[in-house]
Amino acid sequence: MAQIKIHCNSQTETEGLAAKLAQIAKPGDLFALTGDLGAGKSTFARAFIRSLLDSPEAEVPSPTFTLVQAYEGPDYPVYHADLYRLHDPEEVYDLGLDDERTEAVMLIEWPDRLPEEWLQEASEISLVRAEKIGGQQGDDEARTVTITSDDNTIMALDE
Amino acid sequence: MTQATETPDKKPQRPFVLGIETSCDETAAAIVSADKQILAHQVLSQIDDHSEYGGVVPEIAARQHISNLDHLVAGVLKDANISMADLDAVAATTGPGLVGGLMVGVMTAKAVARAAGKPYVAVNHLEGHALTARLVEDIKFPYLLLLVSGGHCQLLSVSGVGKYKRLGTTIDDAVGEAFDKTAKLLGLGYPGGPAVEKEAVKGNPTRFKLPRPLIGKPGCDFSFSGLKTAVRRTAEACVKERGALYADDRADICAAFQTTIAACLTNRLKNAIKLFREEAGTDTLPLVVAGGVAANKYLRAELQKTALDNNMTFHAPPLALCTDNGAMIAWAGMERFLDDPSIDDFEMAPRARWPLDSTAIPLVGKGKKGAKA
Numbered sequence: 244m245a246q247i248k249i250h251c252n253s254q255t256e257t258e259g260l261a262a263k264l265a266q267i268a269k270p271g272d273l274f275a276l277t278g279d280l281g282a283g284k285s286t287f288a289r290a291f292i293r294s295l296l297d298s299p300e301a302e303v304p305s306p307t308f309t310l311v312q313a314y315e316g317p318d319y320p321v322y323h324a325d326l327y328r329l330h331d332p333e334e335v336y337d338l339g340l341d342d343e344r345t346e347a348v349m350l351i352e353w354p355d356r357l358p359e360e361w362l363q364e365a366s367e368i369s370l371v372r373a374e375k376i377g378g379q380q381g382d383d384e385a386r387t388v389t390i391t392s393d394d395n396t397i398m399a400l401d402e
Numbered sequence: 403m404t405q406a407t408e409t410p411d412k413k414p415q416r417p418f419v420l421g422i423e424t425s426c427d428e429t430a431a432a433i434v435s436a437d438k439q440i441l442a443h444q445v446l447s448q449i450d451d452h453s454e455y456g457g458v459v460p461e462i463a464a465r466q467h468i469s470n471l472d473h474l475v476a477g478v479l480k481d482a483n484i485s486m487a488d489l490d491a492v493a494a495t496t497g498p499g500l501v502g503g504l505m506v507g508v509m510t511a512k513a514v515a516r517a518a519g520k521p522y523v524a525v526n527h528l529e530g531h532a533l534t535a536r537l538v539e540d541i542k543f544p545y546l547l548l549l550v551s552g553g554h555c556q557l558l559s560v561s562g563v564g565k566y567k568r569l570g571t572t573i574d575d576a577v578g579e580a581f582d583k584t585a586k587l588l589g590l591g592y593p594g595g596p597a598v599e600k601e602a603v604k605g606n607p608t609r610f611k612l613p614r615p616l617i618g619k620p621g622c623d624f625s626f627s628g629l630k631t632a633v634r635r636t637a638e639a640c641v642k643e644r645g646a647l648y649a650d651d652r653a654d655i656c657a658a659f660q661t662t663i664a665a666c667l668t669n670r671l672k673n674a675i676k677l678f679r680e681e682a683g684t685d686t687l688p689l690v691v692a693g694g695v696a697a698n699k700y701l702r703a704e705l706q707k708t709a710l711d712n713n714m715t716f717h718a719p720p721l722a723l724c725t726d727n728g729a730m731i732a733w734a735g736m737e738r739f740l741d742d743p744s745i746d747d748f749e750m751a752p753r754a755r756w757p758l759d760s761t762a763i764p765l766v767g768k769g770k771k772g773a774k775a
Contacts, residue, residue: 280583281630285574305575305627308426308553309498309754372631383635 245397254384261287262294267399270319271345275354278370288350320347326356366392414439417490421732424507425499425527431474432728433482442481486518493735496524497753504752523735524747528758530730531692534719537733546678551693552578557622557674563741568759569674570622577695580626598656605657612662622674664704675712689714694725
């Protein structure tokens with residue numbers, strides 16, 4: 244596993260990073276999105292999914308109510324899940340995420356509800372509002388994005 | 403709720419339809435008659451069970467639905483003073499929603515339908531909200547519908563049973579979700595809607611200014627996810643300034659939040675009215691506001707004002723019919739059954755996602771994979 248820390252000055256930059264990561268992603272990849280409420284997890288996921296679908300206007304609603312939103316990508320499906328309302332890792336199986344684990348790309352918000360073995364294999368995308376780590380007040384859109392993943396993914400992101 | 407418990411003063415006209423709703427928080431069942439009487443109506447809410455998690459927990463929801471539903475169905479039959487054989491059709495919310503809960507409602511409804519030898523009608527939860535106004539008033543098609551709830555925020559033109567066209571939708575969070583998350587950020591309880599509304603009444607809506615996404619832009623879509631960040635930032639600024647988030651800060655943030663939501667809703671609504679009027683070619687038309695968010699008195703008043711200012715008549719079903727309930731499902735089942743008496747959706751399975759507008763642009767287009775700038 245390797246790690247890269249990227250500072251994004253605007254939402255557009257964060258979305259650009261998400262789009263780049265989407266183009267590197269492959270079936271079986273599980274991305275755990277972490278960050279506070281309002282940190283931009285859904286925004287990151289939306290840009291990622293739109294890039295993967297090559298459809299900049301694709302509707303990507305919040306999965307909070309439905310728990311899982313599935314998208315049919317050109318080559319493989321993409322699952323966008325929000326586990327905020329789960330309280331037991333067993334419920335992940337009830338959501339049917341298990342079935343397509345190896346064939347799909349998954350973006351999981353609030354991944355602390357995932358089963359332990361899933362977490363160990365997951366790449367992590369951590370979003371932190373930049374003003375919290377020394378930025379200036381008023382940098383509403385600035386984020387520090389820390390991505391932990393396999394060496395190839397991190398190298399590709401670093402290019 | 404008044405309709406549910408009052409003894410009908412005239413003999414109800416058949417058909418009778420039983421409706422079951424289990425798509426989210428509520429376990430509900432109701433029986434309605436063709437002449438728009440609610441013969442029986444029971445709702446069990448599981449909100450108390452969920453509040454410790456700050457949201458709906460699907461498996462708990464499913465378990466609660468199972469333990470409550472048989473009892474509820476027997477209860478409404480008894481209240482309506484009819485037997486299972488007197489039912490003419492059985493309807494259940496078949497989607498969209500949490501599959502665990504839906505499954506319980508659909509299985510129960512199908513079992514009752516087969517036991518009674520009557521058709522099963524699969525009802526879209528959104529269609530239930532869309533048609534409820536016609537259970538209460540004699541509203542003619544076409545009408546404009548604003549559906550605002552925990553999971554949905556849409557503007558639809560309704561031109562007949564099964565004929566819905568989506569004019570706009572939220573591109574991220576639903577309004578109810580924005581209320582829930584704001585409540586969570588401010589340490590208020592669940593559900594967030596009533597908690598935020600209660601605080602907002604005490605607050606000053608002009609002290610803080612929150613961003614108003616999409617306002618002034620063309621179209622009828624909504625966006626509310628940016629509000630979370632704004633609410634958090636405002637709360638943090640208060641803590642920095644005064645050392646803690648005081649009651650007046652909380653009330654003022656809630657008031658600003660609610661005003662912002664109202665401004666967004668009314669702005670998009672005005673665009674939709676214009677579109678709808680052009681399409682319908684008539685001047686005075688009904689606006690129906692449905693969904694749990696319509697229970698917010700301030701938002702309701704603002705929406706009503708917008709409707710009247712724009713030469714629309716305003717209709718909002720009573721509050722008890724605005725939140726999830728069995729009567730709206732029974733009524734939507736009734737409309738579908740009257741529209742097509744040979745209907746039977748027995749083969750239809752629960753659907754987590756089920757857009758009301760089948761002609762809407764698909765959520766996902768098949769596109770070729772390629773590099774994107």
